[in-house]
Amino acid sequence: MSNDYIYWTFSAAAQSISAFVAFLLTGYALVHTLMEAAREKDDSLEEIHLSLLSNYHERLTRLAWLTGAAIIFSLLVVYFNRSNATISNWLILFVGIVDLAAIIQGLAFVVPIVDPNKYRKAAEKVLEQTQPEPGHSQQVAPAAEFFDAFLDLERQVRNYLKQKGLYIPSRGSPRMSYSFRQMIDAIFQNEKIDHQFYEDLLEINRYRNLVFHGHVDKADLTMVQKVRAAVARIEHLE
Secondary structure: OOOHHHHHHHHHHHHHHHHHHHHHHHHHHHHHHHHHHHHHHOHHHHHHHHHHHHHHHHHHHHHHHHHHHHHHHHHHHHHHOEOOEOOOHHHHHHHHHHHHHHHHHHHHHHHHHOOOOHHHHHHHHHHHHOOOOOOOOOOEEEHHHHHHHHHHHHHHHHHHHHHHOOOOOHHHOOOOOOOHHHHHHHHHHOOOOOHHHHHHHHHHHHHHHHHHHHOOOEEEHHHHHHHHHHHHHHHOOO
């Protein structure tokens, strides 16, 4: 019986997988551009964006190695396929599984990228990673309590900048348009706070972004207390 079907099957598999992955990478490049644009418009996505990129890079690395192996193995089957020498069925099965795995891995890579809830899921994952180790209890408070405290902190910071004249209204608007990150950067760059307090404010901002985009209803009580302590410090800045 002719072995031509083996030749055509695996030569087509190598070409199809190459085209499939190229299509995925083109789609990923477009999504990455859209994510960058969203991050530039909303700096609260910074931590989530970095988490997503790290996850995508890890998965893309695995996909690249698997795809490369699938193409090479398929081409080896085509090369060693002879009409007078039958390729081992075990080898055909193994390469077929690798090819199938590459396709499945590609689909598993692209589905989370187009998921409209990817920011929420990424925020939830990062929050889970910040939970205390097993055996250490964590006191929680309603997320609304944390946001009330954060809004108070944001108000105090904004008022302080207005009093010190450390901002320029955008396009003549009387309302300050700085984000919280920009406001604390302005305070730090003008040497109104020390580096440790600046890092504390950055941590509070990062946590706020994760809680907000993660749509969680509970917040770490320690962070609520840290926000309130920060409000007190801002109130006593000279």
